[in-house]
Amino acid sequence: xxxxxxxxxxxxxxxxxxxxxxxxxxxxxxxxxxxxxxxxxxxxxxxxxxxxxxxxxxxxxxxxxxxxxxxxxxxxxxxxxxxxxxxxxxxxxxxxxxxxxxxxxxxxxxxxxxxxxxxxxxxxxxxxxxxxxxxxxxxxxxxxxxxxxxxxxxxxxxxxxxxxxxxxxxxxxxxxxxxxxxxxxxxxxxxxxxxxxxxxxxxxxxxxxxxxxxxxxx
Amino acid sequence: xxxxxxxxxxxxxxxxxxxxxxxxxxxxxxxxxxxxxxxxxxxxxxxxxxxxxxxxxxxxxxxxxxxxxxxxxxxxxxxxxxxxxxxxxxxxxxxxxxxxxxxxxxxxxxxxxxxxxxxxxxx
Numbered sequence: 242x243x244x245x246x247x248x249x250x251x252x253x254x255x256x257x258x259x260x261x262x263x264x265x266x267x268x269x270x271x272x273x274x275x276x277x278x279x280x281x282x283x284x285x286x287x288x289x290x291x292x293x294x295x296x297x298x299x300x301x302x303x304x305x306x307x308x309x310x311x312x313x314x315x316x317x318x319x320x321x322x323x324x325x326x327x328x329x330x331x332x333x334x335x336x337x338x339x340x341x342x343x344x345x346x347x348x349x350x351x352x353x354x355x356x357x358x359x360x361x362x363x364x365x366x367x368x369x370x371x372x373x374x375x376x377x378x379x380x381x382x383x384x385x386x387x388x389x390x391x392x393x394x395x396x397x398x399x400x401x402x403x404x405x406x407x408x409x410x411x412x413x414x415x416x417x418x419x420x421x422x423x424x425x426x427x428x429x430x431x432x433x434x435x436x437x438x439x440x441x442x443x444x445x446x447x448x449x450x451x452x453x454x455x456x457x458x459x
Numbered sequence: 460x461x462x463x464x465x466x467x468x469x470x471x472x473x474x475x476x477x478x479x480x481x482x483x484x485x486x487x488x489x490x491x492x493x494x495x496x497x498x499x500x501x502x503x504x505x506x507x508x509x510x511x512x513x514x515x516x517x518x519x520x521x522x523x524x525x526x527x528x529x530x531x532x533x534x535x536x537x538x539x540x541x542x543x544x545x546x547x548x549x550x551x552x553x554x555x556x557x558x559x560x561x562x563x564x565x566x567x568x569x570x571x572x573x574x575x576x577x578x579x580x581x582x
Contacts, residue, residue: 255476286478420560423477437475437476
């Protein structure tokens with residue numbers, strides 16, 4: 242049976258990424274019997290956020306301004322409708338910190354090495370959007386990792402260093418160089434991309450399409 | 460990994476992604492004409508290449524970012540103007556790299572299009 246590799250480029254502060262991830266979990270079932278192998282890839286929507294984070298409400302006010310176009314309001318309404326349908330709670334008003342997400346991406350990378358990326362990705366999204374925890378705080382990330390099955394002592398040691406920070410940044414730069422400018426972005430067999438939180442059926446169709454084409458050998 | 464091809468319904472993507480700046484108005488005909496002139500007079504690219512660059516930039520960027528790319532074609536620094544426009548480091552980098560990243564495509568007539576621009580607000 243064909244296995245399709247799926248790179249999901251995401252940032253844990255992106256609500257569409259959480260929604261898209263939920264859609265992906267459903268799409269994976271719809272695409273059966275085609276098998277998939279998911280790899281999470283880093284993307285920082287704003288790498289200039291200080292490592293200590295910023296005040297969320299002030300950050301968003303600066304970014305959105307007075308929302309004269311109504312775009313943010315429209316987006317928020319869409320998310321607050323689609324989220325619960327996918328089992329997601331967005332508590333935008335209660336979020337206190339807009340974190341730098343480099344360390345969250347490092348945690349996801351380490352979890353991936355242990356086969357635990359999926360629960361860690363879900364836990365990081367939930368921590369930020371639902372539980373309003375500061376996912377830029379290494380203690381919070383360590384707790385999330387431990388809850389998902391990673392070893393606390395190992396995470397403590399890794400977070401004391403800058404281990405893999407460069408790798409995360411290089412990987413992000415690579416995906417940007419391919420043209421990824423918005424997330425989530427789903428890349429199938431390294432060839433086909435679906436950008437945005439598309440419906441599970443759309444993602445499943447992309448899996449089938451990738452399965453029907455020869456995999457890239459380079 | 461080779462250039463990516465969009466596999467999804469691009470028209471449905473407007474609001475379902477994070478990261479792309481909120482788009483302003485699209486570049487008008489006058490701005491596109493300025494772009495063509497800067498492209499021909501600055502780096503001296505052939506008209507077909509300039510048309511291609513202009514078209515791709517107009518598809519992907521709003522008027523402000525389009526104008527910054529046009530300025531970059533003259534060789535002038537864009538960072539001060541980009542910062543005044545409220546763009547962050549990543550967005551400025553995206554604009555700075557645009558010509559280089561698209562030149563090969565426009566020179567060769569490469570049929571594979573990169574990912575479409577996703578005009579959704581950053582969160």
